[in-house]
Amino acid sequence: MTVPLQSVLILASAAIFAVICQIVPDSYLDEVFHIPQTQQYCAGHYDVWDDKITTPPGLYYLAVVYSRILSLFTTSPTCTVKALRSFSLIGQLSVLPIVLSVFPVRHHHLSSRTITLLQLFPTLYFFSFLYYTDVWSTIFTLLTIGLSTRATQASWLSVPLKIAVGSVAVTIRQTNIIWVLYALAMEILTVFVYPDEKGKDRADDTWFLAANARLEDVLSPADFVNATVGAFVRVLRGLRGPTKGPKALKIMCSYAPILAGFAAFIVINGGITLGDKNNHVAGIHIPQIFYFATFTCAMSIPSILSILSQTLTILFFRPLTFAMVSAIIILAIRTTTIAHPFVLADNRHYIFYLWRRILNATPWSRYLFAPGYAIALYLVFARAVRKEKILTSLVYFGACSAVLIPSQLIECRYFIVPYLIWRLRVATLKAEDDDERRENVIAEYVEMVWYAIVNFVTIGLFLAYSFEWPSDPGVRQRFMW
Numbered sequence: 001m002t003v004p005l006q007s008v009l010i011l012a013s014a015a016i017f018a019v020i021c022q023i024v025p026d027s028y029l030d031e032v033f034h035i036p037q038t039q040q041y042c043a044g045h046y047d048v049w050d051d052k053i054t055t056p057p058g059l060y061y062l063a064v065v066y067s068r069i070l071s072l073f074t075t076s077p078t079c080t081v082k083a084l085r086s087f088s089l090i091g092q093l094s095v096l097p098i099v100l101s102v103f104p105v106r107h108h109h110l111s112s113r114t115i116t117l118l119q120l121f122p123t124l125y126f127f128s129f130l131y132y133t134d135v136w137s138t139i140f141t142l143l144t145i146g147l148s149t150r151a152t153q154a155s156w157l158s159v160p161l162k163i164a165v166g167s168v169a170v171t172i173r174q175t176n177i178i179w180v181l182y183a184l185a186m187e188i189l190t191v192f193v194y195p196d197e198k199g200k201d202r203a204d205d206t207w208f209l210a211a212n213a214r215l216e217d218v219l220s221p222a223d224f225v226n227a228t229v230g231a232f233v234r235v236l237r238g239l240r241g242p243t244k245g246p247k248a249l250k251i252m253c254s255y256a257p258i259l260a261g262f263a264a265f266i267v268i269n270g271g272i273t274l275g276d277k278n279n280h281v282a283g284i285h286i287p288q289i290f291y292f293a294t295f296t297c298a299m300s301i302p303s304i305l306s307i308l309s310q311t312l313t314i315l316f317f318r319p320l321t322f323a324m325v326s327a328i329i330i331l332a333i334r335t336t337t338i339a340h341p342f343v344l345a346d347n348r349h350y351i352f353y354l355w356r357r358i359l360n361a362t363p364w365s366r367y368l369f370a371p372g373y374a375i376a377l378y379l380v381f382a383r384a385v386r387k388e389k390i391l392t393s394l395v396y397f398g399a400c401s402a403v404l405i406p407s408q409l410i411e412c413r414y415f416i417v418p419y420l421i422w423r424l425r426v427a428t429l430k431a432e433d434d435d436e437r438r439e440n441v442i443a444e445y446v447e448m449v450w451y452a453i454v455n456f457v458t459i460g461l462f463l464a465y466s467f468e469w470p471s472d473p474g475v476r477q478r479f480m481w
Helices: 001-025 031-042 058-071 083-101 112-119 122-127 134-148 158-172 174-193 206-211 221-242 244-269 287-299 301-316 319-336 341-345 350-359 363-384 389-404 410-429 434-465
Strands: 466-469 471-480
Touching: 001 083, 001 112, 001 434, 031 058, 031 083, 058 134, 058 158, 058 350, 083 112, 083 122, 083 134, 112 410, 112 434, 122 134, 134 158, 134 174, 134 410, 158 174, 158 244, 174 221, 174 389, 206 221, 221 389, 244 341, 287 301, 287 319, 287 363, 287 389, 287 410, 301 319, 301 363, 301 410, 301 434, 319 363, 319 471, 341 350, 350 363, 363 434, 389 410
Parallel strands: none
Antiparallel strands: 466 471
């Protein structure tokens, strides 16, 4: 059944693409910046740069290569709006499945069913029909992380591949440096902290047991401290081992050039932000984590519903802890909530209406969601991945925080990579028995239907309804993520 799913996805996507290009033939929203810049590069004008663009030119160089390849098969222009949009769709339908297959699942690959599900993830799927950075940024970021999960089997030939893939990810979107660091951390855990395949680690080693503890075994905050200390001890022990020295050198060679290059970029550019720096200033926006957890629960309703009752039961018997966490969330909302001018003014995005009519409907509305945020945080960062090791979860939470919290602008696009990594983690966790595996399969099919419904609504709304701004007459505006 999974093979026809891919066929249906490709055919449906091709039809949607044709309709979008017919109804919206001209550059829309951020495409107004990306497409003209790429066309300058296609024309060989590499010294021309639009100062309003806030991301590096990695995507544009890739698109030029794509345009050159297309020109071998057609005499039509190959750097048009439609052609550049097709570059995103090709990545979504052809390259992303290959990248996802890199992720191991108990020494196997992700099922074709799971890969199709992730391709349908609504936010990413929507932007696969437009020329944005999201699709190719996601592809190279996930490939960077996927390569790190295979560190124990990788040879020295993998080093230049990791350098190339990680570098491209960062040159498409500079915040991907956080996910490069995430990949580095996961590779260190895989090589030095977690047990090797030959089982050489002793089961009576206290630090080994602490570093390999799982979330479901956590009894107190001290367990997180013990896991972290255990990891440091095992890394130090590993560096002294006769077989780990070359592995440490291989890791250093894989990531040092990327980190050094990014450091040089920061020095030369005077910061991480490119282009429109006034509207993209870093801040401390802790509620971003709350928004992301809520978004993740909404996107994974079938999977979340199966553990919701258990979660509510656990929290019911820990009222003091639940109240304390909710109070901390209220404090974070009170002190670090940021209302970016774009969120307040741009009524083409769903966030505009969520903020105006729900989160900020009254001066106290945003605080009412604190208990819900607490539940969402527990579901996403603990309960859904309870079989995962503590250190893996801590590294992931740290990466999500580093990516999301500095951003003042609330953008569902910023949730794409964190969400997909989370969903991959959920998909790769071991099911206890046949019944649980069967439930997971059913949940994935239900989730696929849910994604299809969301895609139908969002793409349909984008195509079927448009409006004009009084300040920009004659230009049709449309709703989007």
